[in-house]
Amino acid sequence: MSYPTQPTASHFINGQYVEDTDGAAIEVIYPATGEVIATVHSATPAIIDAALDAARAAQAAWAAMTGTERGRILRRAADMMRAANHDLSVLETYDTGKPYQETSVVDATSGADALEYFGGMAATLTGEHIPLGEDWVYTRREPLGVCVGIGAWNYPTQIACWKGAPALACGNAMVFKPSETTPLCALKVAEILHAAGLPKGLYNVIQGMGDVGAALVADARVDKVSLTGSVPTGRKVYAAAAEGIKHVTMELGGKSPLIIFDDADLENAVSGAILGNFYSSGQVCSNGTRVFVHKAIKHAFLKRLTERLATAVIGDPMDPQTSFGPMVSERQTSIVLDYIAKGQAEGARLVFGGARMDRAGFYVQPTVFADVHDDMIIARQEIFGPVMAVLDFDDETDVLARANDTEFGLAAGVFTCDLTRAHRIAAGFQAGTCYINTYNDAPVEAPFGGSKASGVGRENSKAAIEHYSQIKSVYVRMGDLEAPF
Ligand code: NDP
Numbered sequence: 001m002s003y004p005t006q007p008t009a010s011h012f013i014n015g016q017y018v019e020d021t022d023g024a025a026i027e028v029i030y031p032a033t034g035e036v037i038a039t040v041h042s043a044t045p046a047i048i049d050a051a052l053d054a055a056r057a058a059q060a061a062w063a064a065m066t067g068t069e070r071g072r073i074l075r076r077a078a079d080m081m082r083a084a085n086h087d088l089s090v091l092e093t094y095d096t097g098k099p100y101q102e103t104s105v106v107d108a109t110s111g112a113d114a115l116e117y118f119g120g121m122a123a124t125l126t127g128e129h130i131p132l133g134e135d136w137v138y139t140r141r142e143p144l145g146v147c148v149g150i151g152a153w154n155y156p157t158q159i160a161c162w163k164g165a166p167a168l169a170c171g172n173a174m175v176f177k178p179s180e181t182t183p184l185c186a187l188k189v190a191e192i193l194h195a196a197g198l199p200k201g202l203y204n205v206i207q208g209m210g211d212v213g214a215a216l217v218a219d220a221r222v223d224k225v226s227l228t229g230s231v232p233t234g235r236k237v238y239a240a241a242a243e244g245i246k247h248v249t250m251e252l253g254g255k256s257p258l259i260i261f262d263d264a265d266l267e268n269a270v271s272g273a274i275l276g277n278f279y280s281s282g283q284v285c286s287n288g289t290r291v292f293v294h295k296a297i298k299h300a301f302l303k304r305l306t307e308r309l310a311t312a313v314i315g316d317p318m319d320p321q322t323s324f325g326p327m328v329s330e331r332q333t334s335i336v337l338d339y340i341a342k343g344q345a346e347g348a349r350l351v352f353g354g355a356r357m358d359r360a361g362f363y364v365q366p367t368v369f370a371d372v373h374d375d376m377i378i379a380r381q382e383i384f385g386p387v388m389a390v391l392d393f394d395d396e397t398d399v400l401a402r403a404n405d406t407e408f409g410l411a412a413g414v415f416t417c418d419l420t421r422a423h424r425i426a427a428g429f430q431a432g433t434c435y436i437n438t439y440n441d442a443p444v445e446a447p448f449g450g451s452k453a454s455g456v457g458r459e460n461s462k463a464a465i466e467h468y469s470q471i472k473s474v475y476v477r478m479g480d481l482e483a484p485f
Pocket of ligand 1: 150151152153154155177178179180181208209210211212213214215217227228229230231232233234236237250251252253254284285286382384410449450454455
């Protein structure tokens with residue numbers, strides 16, 4: 001199979017594609033058909049060294065440029081990504097299986113947003129002047145050095161940009177390791193950045209599984225690690241980074257609540273539940289997979305939800321009409337089917353879907369369980385697939401406590417037309433990203449990230465700058481200095 005914008009080698013190091021076939025072969029599988037569409041090779045120790053050395057060598061000169069110069073390159077890369085949106089979206093669909101209907105409006109576009117936003121901000125990153133009588137202190141906002149980005153497989157272009165753009169804006173260099181399931185898109189991000197004028201060595205992409213990620217995290221040449229992944233991987237990476245007292249950003253998993261009160265606009269609430277459970281076939285970290293529905297509207301909600309799910313266009317992800325595609329991999333398919341079986345075994349009521357589809361590729365039906373209880377496995381563990389759990393409630397205080405009764409704290413949402421209740425609930429949620437009468441928006445201008453086990457740090461917005469830079473204080477004495485002897 002040939003497809004547009006095919007990367008020409010496994011790795012991108014020091015401004016060019018690099019191959020090393022000594023590394024273990026990783027087959028790239030198109031999730032819609034199960035066909036192998038490319039093979040890349042895992043990074044050998046020589047490749048890891050080359051990437052880290054290139055990043056180290058390039059970083060100081062990049063940091064010495066003005067923010068305006070750095071930002072101009074990032075904004076040019078944003079324009080180039082937008083111009084290439086169609087081809088990049090097709091590649092994203094081959095890499096992940098997500099429908100072109102989604103990838104054409106979400107992936108390269110949100111990557112470009114991040115490059116534009118942080119490119120625009122680069123020139124504004126300054127310190128402050130702190131007067132101390134006639135003496136004074138000034139602060140310098142300085143880069144961290146070499147940052148490692150490690151990505152999950154659901155948004156490979158977006159994750160590569162959400163980490164790369166603020167890192168580069170602040171004057172850092174980056175070595176990015178995509179998930180081995182979706183290795184292609186980040187290579188195109190590297191290619192575009194360098195075509196836009198990024199000096200070589202500043203954004204490197206190397207392939208590999210967890211062992212390559214672990215080698216990067218442990219390396220003394222690395223100053224910061226930003227991971228998007230599951231909580232178990234986050235625990236390992238956080239612990240390994242702690243050995244070297246490295247800065248970290250952890251964007252981890254969730255089991256987020258979505259509360260729908262009986263005064264909510266029903267159509268909007270159903271839209272929120274669909275967006276928060278079935279977009280990207282449910283493979284979204286912030287999904288509101290525990291849907292608490294007020295008892296008074298439970299039947300009406302389930303009726304409209306199932307009516308609308310029946311209109312999903314499931315099929316060829318390249319067809320612009322298709323609105324629901326496959327899971328990313330056979331492995332993720334079987335994980336999701338296992339959870340569906342557990343839900344049935346635990347006595348949850350299956351009201352929609354529940355099966356693998358009889359076609360090539362990794363298709364699982366959009367699935368809804370009703371009458372789910374808080375202690376069921378499908379209400380406690382992240383499934384990362386198109387499985388919605390609907391739980392009943394009738395009391396506001398009680399449902400908020402139930403919503404917060406989880407180790408996770410990534411996102412949370414509420415649908416209600418009661419203005420004060422909406423804000424009361426948002427204030428009460430133990431989650432980093434909350435939604436009122438909407439779900440899963442992630443504009444680059446707003447901080448995104450989790451509390452509790454769902455993460456450390458924030459991506460996007462001005463908040464990300466704090467996680468890719470550090471403050472140096474410089475004390476200045478204007479007069480003579482006294483000493484005790
Ligand atoms: P994983 O945690 O399995 O993997 C994440 C990345 O870490 C992959 O690149 C993986 O490599 C790598 N990795 C695995 N082990 C190690 C290690 N010991 N040291 C360093 N790197 C390692 O997550 P998935 O790829 O399965 O993605 C799904 C998860 O990501 C879900 O839990 C989801 O909620 C979360 N996620 C969070 C987001 C957020 O912003 N909060 C956004 C998107 C997803 P490889 O897989 O190649 O072996």
